[in-house]
Amino acid sequence: MTSLGEISLALALxxxxxxxxxxxxxxxxxxxxxxxSGRNAFFSIAALLIIAAAALxxxxxxxxxxxxxxxxxxxxxxxxxxxxxAFWASQSGSxxxxxxxxxxxxxxxxxxxxxxxQKLMPYVTSIISATLILYTLxxxxxxxxxKQLPVIPPDGYGLNPMLQNPGMVFHPPSLYVGMVAxxxxxxxxxxxLITRQLGDAWIRSTRRWTIFAWFFLSMGNLLGAxxxxxxxxxxxxxxxxxxxxxxxxxWLVGTAFLHSVMIxxxxxxxxxxxxxxxxxxxxxxxxxxxxxRSGLISSVHAFGESxxxxxFGVFIVLCIIFSTYLIYSRRDLLKSANQLDSMISRESSxxxxxxxxxxxxxxxxxxxxxPMISEAVRGVKITxxxxxxxxxxAPIGIALLLLTGFCPLLSWRKATISNLQKNFLVxxxxxxxxxxxxxxxxTTKIIPWLMFTAGIFVTVTIFMEVxxxxxxxxxxxxxSPPKALLNxxxxxxxxxxxxxxxxxxxxxxxxxxxxxxxQEIEFSVRPGEATQFRDYKxxxxxxxxxxxxxxxxxxxxxxxxxxxxxKLGYVQPEKNFFTNQNMPNSEVAIYSTVKEDLYVVFAALSxxxxxxxxxxxxxxxxxxxxxxxxxxxxxxIVMWPDAREKKRFEARHAEA
Amino acid sequence: MKNKQAKFIIGAVVVIASIxxxxxxxxxxxxxxxxxxxxxxxMNETRxxxxxxxxxxxxxxxxxANALGADFKITDSKNSIAIxxxxxIPDMFAEDIDVVVQGKFDxxxxxxxxxxxxxxxxxxxxxxxxxxxxx
Numbered sequence: 001m002t003s004l005g006e007i008s009l010a011l012a013l014x015x016x017x018x019x020x021x022x023x024x025x026x027x028x029x030x031x032x033x034x035x036x037s038g039r040n041a042f043f044s045i046a047a048l049l050i051i052a053a054a055a056l057x058x059x060x061x062x063x064x065x066x067x068x069x070x071x072x073x074x075x076x077x078x079x080x081x082x083x084x085x086a087f088w089a090s091q092s093g094s095x096x097x098x099x100x101x102x103x104x105x106x107x108x109x110x111x112x113x114x115x116x117x118q119k120l121m122p123y124v125t126s127i128i129s130a131t132l133i134l135y136t137l138x139x140x141x142x143x144x145x146x147k148q149l150p151v152i153p154p155d156g157y158g159l160n161p162m163l164q165n166p167g168m169v170f171h172p173p174s175l176y177v178g179m180v181a182x183x184x185x186x187x188x189x190x191x192x193l194i195t196r197q198l199g200d201a202w203i204r205s206t207r208r209w210t211i212f213a214w215f216f217l218s219m220g221n222l223l224g225a226x227x228x229x230x231x232x233x234x235x236x237x238x239x240x241x242x243x244x245x246x247x248x249x250x251w252l253v254g255t256a257f258l259h260s261v262m263i264x265x266x267x268x269x270x271x272x273x274x275x276x277x278x279x280x281x282x283x284x285x286x287x288x289x290x291x292x293r294s295g296l297i298s299s300v301h302a303f304g305e306s307x308x309x310x311x312f313g314v315f316i317v318l319c320i321i322f323s324t325y326l327i328y329s330r331r332d333l334l335k336s337a338n339q340l341d342s343m344i345s346r347e348s349s350x351x352x353x354x355x356x357x358x359x360x361x362x363x364x365x366x367x368x369x370x371p372m373i374s375e376a377v378r379g380v381k382i383t384x385x386x387x388x389x390x391x392x393x394a395p396i397g398i399a400l401l402l403l404t405g406f407c408p409l410l411s412w413r414k415a416t417i418s419n420l421q422k423n424f425l426v427x428x429x430x431x432x433x434x435x436x437x438x439x440x441x442x443t444t445k446i447i448p449w450l451m452f453t454a455g456i457f458v459t460v461t462i463f464m465e466v467x468x469x470x471x472x473x474x475x476x477x478x479x480s481p482p483k484a485l486l487n488x489x490x491x492x493x494x495x496x497x498x499x500x501x502x503x504x505x506x507x508x509x510x511x512x513x514x515x516x517x518x519q520e521i522e523f524s525v526r527p528g529e530a531t532q533f534r535d536y537k538x539x540x541x542x543x544x545x546x547x548x549x550x551x552x553x554x555x556x557x558x559x560x561x562x563x564x565x566x567k568l569g570y571v572q573p574e575k576n577f578f579t580n581q582n583m584p585n586s587e588v589a590i591y592s593t594v595k596e597d598l599y600v601v602f603a604a605l606s607x608x609x610x611x612x613x614x615x616x617x618x619x620x621x622x623x624x625x626x627x628x629x630x631x632x633x634x635x636x637i638v639m640w641p642d643a644r645e646k647k648r649f650e651a652r653h654a655e656a
Numbered sequence: 657m658k659n660k661q662a663k664f665i666i667g668a669v670v671v672i673a674s675i676x677x678x679x680x681x682x683x684x685x686x687x688x689x690x691x692x693x694x695x696x697x698x699m700n701e702t703r704x705x706x707x708x709x710x711x712x713x714x715x716x717x718x719x720x721a722n723a724l725g726a727d728f729k730i731t732d733s734k735n736s737i738a739i740x741x742x743x744x745i746p747d748m749f750a751e752d753i754d755v756v757v758q759g760k761f762d763x764x765x766x767x768x769x770x771x772x773x774x775x776x777x778x779x780x781x782x783x784x785x786x787x788x789x790x791x
Binding site: 233370614 | 661663664667668671672674675678679681682683685686687688689690691695707721722723724744745747748749750
């Protein structure tokens with residue numbers, strides 16, 4: 001199996017080089033035989049990568065410890081679930097997974113566009129397979145997947161206990177799906193530039209891919225935050241580590257792209273923007289994989305240093321040259337048909353949304369690479385940490401949230417005074433009342449107050465929009481309000497799905513704001529002793545010591561949680577020891593409500609039975625996960641196939 | 657038409673200038689020197705927070721009885737610094753691993769009082785260097 005995998009990977013590399021060249025040449029000379037050959041070559045890359053991935057999976061599940069990527073990341077008594085996830089725990093495996101997804105998505109695009117976009121497709125194929133050259137090169141040479149050990153060890157080293165968590169199983173693949181799928185709109189944008197077909201066909205053809213990519217990137221980031229929260233035990237979910245920033249930057253610019261193309265579709269504006277934003281998004285997805293793997297920027301959870309950095313570096317430079325040249329040489333074609341009319345219009349709110357998202361991404365980029373820059377310029381390494389990112393991102397985030405509220409109130413082209421009065425009166429009054437109430441209730445810190453108040457504003461404007469729509473529909477179609485609401489959403493999935501996503505975003509901000517009110521305590525107790533923490537009473541009952549697997553020892557403490565004399569339940573934080581790893585692994589216990597989380601870490605257990613705990617009160621954290629679910633529901637509604645939209649799309653293509 | 661566009665350019669400039677200012681002020685206020693052990697000793701800075709990276713000296717770790725702190729030494733193989741850390745000890749903290757500490761030098765004793773201890777273990781994912789020793 002190993003040599004089969006090795007051969008498949010090498011052949012995939014050769015096939016990607018062939019596919020890149022022949023598709024491009026076929027497109028340029030309009031040669032159907034070459035184009036067809038390119039298509040087939042692409043499908044064969046996908047098939048070869050499936051074989052290679054199957055070979056690695058076979059090695060993992062069959063405990064073939066002669067393979068380094070099996071030996072280092074699994075052992076015989078690792079549960080099957082985590083043995084499978086060890087596929088992407090290794091650097092080489094994660095690169096192979098990336099390549100596999102890339103070829104899979106590319107094949108899907110080829111199948112979807114058998115008939116459509118005939119002019120664009122050869123270039124799309126060529127661009128995706130050029131990216132595949134990078135990943136197959138890496139997995140064949142720089143970080144070989146099937147590297148073998150000189151002697152076959154009897155058992156594997158095992159998977160890092162921190163990665164033995166469901167969050168870690170789903171989080172990386174979700175991020176990869178998001179990062180990889182952004183290549184589809186990018187490849188179409190580049191193909192549109194090459195062929196000078198800069199209408200909105202490329203945007204419409206890739207709209208679902210963009211939302212798909214955005215969805216998985218959003219969920220990947222949130223799952224990552226959730227993993228950090230439940231697994232790392234420091235009480236937070238986001239540390240502004242370079243690795244986190246690496247996946248957050250493309251999300252920000254991707255979000256800007258998502259909004260800018262709405263304007264391009266609707267008003268034929270911001271064309272130039274759209275192309276630039278998707279190019280930056282794509283570059284950031286590659287940059288993200290680059291900084292987590294190159295060892296260039298020290299991070300708490302990056303892959304080890306290796307030579308892959310050079311490959312990524314060269315690829316990024318080539319991409320920048322290629323896309324900059326294309327955009328520059330086609331700049332006349334990217335002129336918009338319409339111009340912005342008024343500062344107070346829906347278009348301009350999108351423009352400012354784009355600027356702020358891009359600015360936020362730039363701030364993170366700058367903060368992430370700042371140590372390198374300061375070392376190069378001043379000779380001293382200077383870092384910025386979470387305080388920098390929080391300080392910069394909080395105002396930008398609040399401004400963006402406010403814009404989210406303003407946008408649906410503004411009319412297209414130019415808002416009139418009467419339009420403003422009509423739309424703004426209720427939300428502004430409600431928000432002012434809500435803001436005042438928050439102060440009375442004791443929210444005196446400025447940043448969380450702004451977040452809560454802006455959140456109220458957004459929520460009120462969205463509900464007003466829905467209310468107006470329902471009332472209008474109920475009046476004209478004589479439907480009952482619930483039926484009118486359902487029809488309204490079903491007939492305008494993109495619009496109302498978008499509103500639902502915005503409600504999810506408000507929930508996220510609720511969670512962010514809560515962080516300003518967190519509290520923590522450390523205490524040491526013996527069995528039977530109790531501690532008071534704010535209005536919680538925590539009684540330590542003692543611990544149990546068990547061996548669920550021959551290599552894993554679990555020490556579980558039991559604590560009774562009471563509040564105001566009322567028994568809330570038990571929490572059981574754990575401290576685990578693995579015979580094959582020389583460090584313990586703490587499992588936190590969380591008593592979670594919508595108001596706040598009681599987050600309990602079992603810090604230590606001394607020889608004489610004194611147990612030490614660290615407890616955090618983290619207000620409103622649950623709203624992050626609730627917001628994530630709401631955003632997910634909204635995205636599904638936005639993506640849901642729409643018969644009427646499809647008809648319009650096909651009519652357009654028939655004309656073309 | 658020209659006038660209309662000017663408004664947007666001004667608006668955009670205001671947004672860009674505000675974000676640039678935020679970044680500038682953020683860096684001014686929150687940046688911290690990131691030094692090696694030798695650089696930190698040479699700098700002789702006792703007022704400002706510093707970040708120092710080094711390798712934990714074998715046999716130097718003395719954990720507090722309640723495990724909420726530790727005294728240890730870090731080295732860059734030329735010099736070493738004594739660290740007094742207070743806080744929860746990360747799971748991965750052990751002898752002979754690379755750590756990053758943040759805190760201040762105590763001018764009286766010369767001990768580095770750390771409030772943050774990060775274990776930046778490069779082998780968290782890549783464990784290849786362990787192969788030789790285990791197999």
